[in-house]
Amino acid sequence: xxxxxxxxxxxxxxxxxxxxxxxxxxxxxxxxxxxxxxxxxxxxxxxxxxxxxxxxxxxxxxxxxxxxxxxxxxxxxxxxxxxxxxxxxxxxxxxxxxxxxxxxxxxxxxxxxxxxxxxxxxxxxxxxxxxxxxxxxxxxxxxxxxxxxxxxxxxxxxxxxxxxxxxxxxxxxxxxxxxxxxxxxxxxxxxxxxxxxxxxxxxxxxxxxxxxxxxxxxxxxxxxxxxxxxxxxxxxxxxxxxxxxxxxxxxxxxxxxxxxxxxxxxxxxxxxxxxxxxxxxxxxxxxxxxxxxxxxxxxxxxxxxxxxxxxxxxxxxxxxxxxxxxxxxxxxxxxxxxxxxxxxxxxxxxxxxxxxxxxxxxxxxxxxxxxxxxxxxxxxxxxxxxxxxxxxxxxxxxxxxxxxxxxxxx
Amino acid sequence: xxxxxxxxxxxxxxxxxxxxxxxxxxxxxxxxxxxxxxxxxxxxxxxxxxxxxxxxxxxxxxxxxxxxxxxxxxxxxxxxxxxxxxxxxxxxxxxxxxxxxxxxxxxxxxxxxxxxxxxxxx
Numbered sequence: 224x225x226x227x228x229x230x231x232x233x234x235x236x237x238x239x240x241x242x243x244x245x246x247x248x249x250x251x252x253x254x255x256x257x258x259x260x261x262x263x264x265x266x267x268x269x270x271x272x273x274x275x276x277x278x279x280x281x282x283x284x285x286x287x288x289x290x291x292x293x294x295x296x297x298x299x300x301x302x303x304x305x306x307x308x309x310x311x312x313x314x315x316x317x318x319x320x321x322x323x324x325x326x327x328x329x330x331x332x333x334x335x336x337x338x339x340x341x342x343x344x345x346x347x348x349x350x351x352x353x354x355x356x357x358x359x360x361x362x363x364x365x366x367x368x369x370x371x372x373x374x375x376x377x378x379x380x381x382x383x384x385x386x387x388x389x390x391x392x393x394x395x396x397x398x399x400x401x402x403x404x405x406x407x408x409x410x411x412x413x414x415x416x417x418x419x420x421x422x423x424x425x426x427x428x429x430x431x432x433x434x435x436x437x438x439x440x441x442x443x444x445x446x447x448x449x450x451x452x453x454x455x456x457x458x459x460x461x462x463x464x465x466x467x468x469x470x471x472x473x474x475x476x477x478x479x480x481x482x483x484x485x486x487x488x489x490x491x492x493x494x495x496x497x498x499x500x501x502x503x504x505x506x507x508x509x510x511x512x513x514x515x516x517x518x519x520x521x522x523x524x525x526x527x528x529x530x531x532x533x534x535x536x537x538x539x540x541x542x543x544x545x546x547x548x549x550x551x552x553x554x555x556x557x558x559x560x561x562x563x564x565x566x567x568x569x570x571x572x573x574x575x576x577x578x579x580x581x582x583x584x585x586x587x588x589x590x591x592x593x594x595x596x597x598x599x600x601x602x603x604x605x606x607x608x609x610x611x612x613x614x615x616x617x618x619x620x621x622x623x624x625x626x627x628x629x630x631x632x633x
Numbered sequence: 634x635x636x637x638x639x640x641x642x643x644x645x646x647x648x649x650x651x652x653x654x655x656x657x658x659x660x661x662x663x664x665x666x667x668x669x670x671x672x673x674x675x676x677x678x679x680x681x682x683x684x685x686x687x688x689x690x691x692x693x694x695x696x697x698x699x700x701x702x703x704x705x706x707x708x709x710x711x712x713x714x715x716x717x718x719x720x721x722x723x724x725x726x727x728x729x730x731x732x733x734x735x736x737x738x739x740x741x742x743x744x745x746x747x748x749x750x751x752x753x754x755x
Contacts, residue, residue: 225654229737232649445684449704499685
């Protein structure tokens with residue numbers, strides 16, 4: 224068995240916590256990354272010889288901290304180093320046995336929160352989190368976002384510079400601040416997953432690695448904050464969606480609606496886990512947007528051929544109360560049309576026309592309602608409007624097929 | 634005599650392994666299951682990640698409604714991940730089964746079963 228592969232997996236798993244703790248200690252992301260890499264290198268030699276330490280994370284942190292102190296001392300030989308007493312080295316076998324778990328969870332949250340810096344674009348926030356927290360290399364991130372490695376490298380360097388100046392306090396956050404950070408970080412993960420799930424305008428529909436990393440980070444957060452119902456909802460939402468990854472596109476790369484997907488391809492393990500997480504969240508009786516979205520995704524994942532559209536309509540109505548946005552209303556209208564016919568859907572769309580005029584899904588939904596009502600001219604016009612709003616390749620092909628379907632009926 | 638073979642591992646590490654390493658690991662389990670099938674009856678199960686669990690806290694008196702908290706019982710790095718219940722003639726045999734599924738990332742505990750009932754249906 225490839226021993227290196229196991230150690231690498233272990234390092235990758237421990238990386239977010241390690242980088243978080245080291246960033247807190249050294250207040251320097253680059254140094255944290257550098258000394259973590261150094262400690263992994265040391266572990267590659269030591270662990271196979273001496274066996275896995277009792278607490279691998281504590282071992283890596285001890286070695287990394289020593290390496291960091293050496294580097295700082297070398298950098299400023301004559302200068303007095305504030306807050307960094309040149310204490311004697313802790314021998315590796317004598318590493319700190321008990322990590323402060325409460326401190327660690329706030330460290331990880333802070334590290335992710337640092338990546339959510341408002342000066343960064345949403346994509347750059349995600350890219351930075353992938354680079355620093357999950358440890359993907361620049362080439363992998365570039366490939367995942369479908370940009371050139373050189374471009375991604377520049378963007379990450381710029382992003383790092385921006386966050387280095389951010390003053391995020393290192394004290395333990397109070398409840399309000401912690402919940403503010405959790406919200407910001409959850410939103411970043413949500414957007415990261417969506418970036419992977421539905422490329423906003425690219426040739427590839429599903430960028431799987433982005434979804435997988437978003438799931439990993441959501442799992443990590445939930446492990447650290449096990450009682451947060453919205454984190455359960457967020458992870459459940461990701462898992463419900465991800466479970467259907469193999470059936471979303473047909474062999475020609477066309478999007479398949481959930482109720483027509485091959486359920487044999489769904490990952491039942493993920494669906495069951497998501498259902499349990501959602502059930503756990505509901506016990507808290509603190510509804511939130513992610514929980515409701517997960518519930519909707521869960522209805523689509525329910526076994527059987529008939530989708531429970533009345534339930535979906537109710538859930539969208541609930542979601543609209545939590546988050547009154549026109550896009551949610553649009554989805555509610557789509558569900559309403561399944562329950563009460565396309566007229567009901569069209570009626571709900573009417574008041575959204577101004578706000579969603581540049582949103583291609585608005586026009587394709589409107590087109591679908593008209594098509595169902597056999598208003599072929601109106602349907603074609605709406606599909607054409609959607610086509611003008613930069614759809615992805617798979618969507619473009621779908622829209623073109625629909626347009627010829629309308630024309631055949633003129 | 635029945636023995637339990639209890640598997641503890643760090644959640645998430647397995648998922649990060651390259652496909653061929655994962656496959657080699659699963660193959661060991663399939664081989665053990667084939668051997669146990671040939672031998673007679675056994676039971677096995679793999680558990681979901683620990684974050685999907687809830688823990689019911691001990692109650693002070695039996696009439697009290699227990700407190701249910703989110704997450705696994707232990708805060709250790711390794712969580713209970715799955716188990717086998719097998720019929721073995723000797724402890725050595727049970728240890729041999731447990732060793733056959735050992736990987737660099739799991740602890741495998743072998744413990745005799747005091748009492749058992751029920752069926753783990755597939």
